[in-house]
Amino acid sequence: MDIKLYNTLNRTKEVFRPIRPGHAGLYTCGPTVYDYAHIGNLRTYVFEDALRRVLEYNGLAVSHVMNITDVGHLESDADDGEDKMEKGARRTGKTAWQIAAEYTAAFQDDLKSLNILAPTVWCKATDHIKEQVETIRLIERNGYIYRTSDGIYFDTAKLPSYGALAGRANIEGIQAGSRVEMGEKRTATDFALWKFSPKGGQRQMEWDSPWGKGFPGWHIECSAMSAKYLGTLFDIHCGGEDHIAVHHTNEIAQTEAAYGTRLANYWLHGFFLQLGEEKMAKSSGEFLQLRLLVDKGYDPLAYRYFCLGGHYRTQLKFSWESLTAAQKALENLRAEVGRLVLAAGGGEEPEGPAAAAWREKFKAAVNDDLNMPQALAVLWDLLKDDAATAGDRLSLVREFDAVLGLRLIDLPSGNEIPPALAALLERRKQARAGKQWAESDRLRDEMAAHGYIVEDGPGGQRLRKKRFGE
RNA sequence: GGCGGCAUAGCCAAGUGGUAAGGCGAAGGUCUGCAAAACCUUUAUUCAGCGGUUCGAUCCCGCUUGCCGCCUCCA
Structure with missing residues (x-):
């Protein structure tokens, strides 16, 4: 059965055809580790995990790379803000390196709590300065850079295909708009590849380069590290919807300029979680962390269930009421499965005729651009289907849960009596x-x-x- | 201002050119000493509003209203 995925590049649902049969190269933009993740961030990782699991469910071996941005992500894409890491260091009195280590660990804990599979490769920007410098040199050799007083910039005007992901009209809007600080940039969409350390000042994170002491721009790490671990053209690149216009557009430009490929064949973007009055912006200093949900008594996987209850390509409205609904649904699901375990006994028996049809339904749902809400509905309907034997239902639940990741089976019973x-x-x-x-x-x-x-x-x-x- | 998206029951949310999945909640019933759990039943003649295309539109097109995102830290 084909897997269909919505490709932002062409704004259509397309059949997924891997470059190498039986294999999928997947790059998912990771966090900038200057603070805790909020639940909106985590929604995107849940979506990406669903993608990863669906690919594997279809028998593909997935090489999954996730970066950790621990340098170079400025507060503003206008290229004149402070580095988030350095700012975090100033805020807490720790070093930028300590900040990075702490929040990386916290992030990885969040992923574990949400039963998100670890990527096959974690890569930190600061571990790949050499690769980033090399990539910039290739871009330089091909004639796409210029120097200003504060850094080396990518000359987007030299790349006719610039902005294909965002749409030309959008790029022209950005270029015509008055809201972008130009500084010494030639075109509003130009962006920094390498930033110089401030004159007379020293940064906590800085390196030598052919252009002068400084640090890499935010976008270059993804082009450099994905090329190293997945090749200069790979299958799927994911991130949040906010990355379409700037971050991913610039990654593509860098890779085209350096290697002449468009980086990835499929671009998938997770949409935002919407909170009513509560801000998701980290800059406000107030945002919902997974920790708070757990403190309130929710199972972290209830948040995962909540996320799977909406399609990744629509904004999802968060409220405590709907999170509670997800928690209840998850508990009911597990209780139902628990009864199934008792009913099924331990014996192995050949699969009955109803099972194949359910498998088809489930797979059709998840293969249709990751329609997880539909997949959950299939699961609920399966549990209510008396035509399927308890043994079949149980083994299908086990199979489906490999995709859903809700830990529906084999939980500690909690029934031991004090x-x-x-x-x-x-x-x-x-x-x-x-x-x-x-x-x-x-x-x-x-x-x-x-x-x-x-x-x-x-x-x-x-x-x-x-x-x-x- | 430029670009893009969304609007489905009390809440969350799928979906389809031929008359609306699922979950939560709510109501009634069976069971029970009473509960709880479980089970059964009910819960959108209707998909923001107004036009258009069509034999037929919630799904296609246009307009209006409202909300959201990106362009300015966000996934």
Whole structure:
């Protein structure tokens, strides 16, 4: 079955055809590690993880590269702002290097919490200064750069194809607009490849280069590192929708100027999470971190479920109400699967006739430009389908969860009973035998206070942990 | 100002040129000493508004209104 992906480059859904059969080269723009990630950032990584898992579900071996931007990302694309890392250092009193290490670790923890598969290659901008300088030299050799008093710039006017990703009209709008600080730039869309250290000042992060001491521009790391790990033309490049007009447009320009290729064949962009009143901007200093959700009692995978509930190419409205809905849905899903485990027993049996149809449905959904909301609907419908055996349903859930990443099976049961509660349970059993309902209810309340719900069924009492909001 | 996108039930959200997935919530019922859990049932004659194309549009086109994103730190 074909995989169809929406390619920003051509603004259409296209059948994915890898350069090398059976393999996919994937580059996903990583974080600038000057602060914690907010949940809006994380939505993009959930989308990219879904892509990665869908490719693998289709039998492709994925080489997945993610960069860590730990130098050169200025506050402003006007190329005159402060380096985010240096600013973060000033804010916290730590070194830029410490900042980078701490927030990189925090970011990787967030990915783990969200059950996002680690890329096959992590690469830091500061570990690849040599490669970046080499790439700039190639661009220089091909005649696309000029020097100003503060750096080496890319001359976008020399590249006729500049701006194909963003659309020519958009680029002309930028060039005509009065909102871009020109400085010494020749054209508004020109951007820095190498920035000089301030005169008379020293940066915490700076390196020698053929043009003078300084640091690489923000965009060049992606062109340089993707070429190193994936080749100068690879399959898929992803990022947030905000990167279309500037960051990715400039990456393409650099790679075209250096190597004559368009960098990647497919460009996929995740759309923003929308918060009502709350700002997602990190500059405000206030933004929602995954940590806060966990502190409020949510499972981080409830946030993943929430993200999968909307298509990656539409903006998704966040609210605590809808996050709670996702948490409940995830709990219900796991409870349902738990019952399935009991019903299925342990035995292996040949797959029944209903299974193949469900597999087709699921695959059709995820292969259609990652329609994860549809895939979730297929999962829910499967669980309700009595025509499929419990064993088939369970094995399909396991298979689907490899794509969804929601940890639906094999969770710690949470049903081991603490000794203190075992005694209460026994006392309640006797109270009930004597029809002492008041005492029975009191004991039930007491166990509830310990975080457990007792349920009375045909087989007697059953204790379970409280769910979200109970 | 330039460019792009979105508007579907109480909330979130898929989707299709032939009359609307799924989740959460809500309501009723079965079960229960009462609950809980589970199960069953119900919950958009309608897809922002107004025109147009069509045998037929929520889905195509135009306009209006509202919201959002990028261009100015964001994924």
